[in-house]
Amino acid sequence: MLKALPLEAEASTWGDEIYFGIPVNAELEESAQDAVDLGDLAYWPPGSALCIFYGRTPVSTSSEIRPASPVNIIGRLLDDWSGLKGTASGTTVRVELA
Numbered sequence: 001m002l003k004a005l006p007l008e009a010e011a012s013t014w015g016d017e018i019y020f021g022i023p024v025n026a027e028l029e030e031s032a033q034d035a036v037d038l039g040d041l042a043y044w045p046p047g048s049a050l051c052i053f054y055g056r057t058p059v060s061t062s063s064e065i066r067p068a069s070p071v072n073i074i075g076r077l078l079d080d081w082s083g084l085k086g087t088a089s090g091t092t093v094r095v096e097l098a
Contacts, residue, residue, distance in 0.1 A: 006096035007050065013089050014068070016055025020093060021048050032070035039081050041095075042071035050074075050095065054081040 009020035028045045036042060042051045044067065051071060059066045078098050087093075 006094060008092060008094045011087060011089060011091045011093045013087060015057035015060065016053070016065075016085065017057050017067070018052040018054070018084060018087055018093060019044065019047070019049045022050045024048060026072065028070060029072045032072050033067075034070045035064040035066050036071065036073065037076075038065065039077040040065075040073055041075040041077065042067065042073050044069070044071050052077070052081075052084065052093075052095075054084040 004022055004024050007022055009022070011018045011020050024043065025048055026043060026045060036053045038054065040053045042053065043049070044051050046069060051067060053065055053067070056065055057067065059068065
């Protein structure tokens with residue numbers, strides 16, 4: 001995954017999740033999660049996509065942030081992610097190693 005950085009793509013959104021396809025093809029790991037924490041960065045194998053979770057998704061429960069299906073957690077946002085609120089689909093997003 002790190003070899004693919006930096007990445008720049010048009011974002012899609014699903015609730016308070018930004019995701020976009022990346023040039024990585026990886027399998028679902030044994031440690032994959034069906035619930036994530038605020039600020040988690042994850043790889044979603046069915047869509048070969050990087051996901052940035054900054055709040056609830058349409059399938060979240062009252063106590064959990066849930067992706068569409070299990071994801072491989074690959075990192076965490078280091079800065080305040082509240083600025084991601086209101087990101088529209090089609091917005092250009094850049095991800096780079098801190």
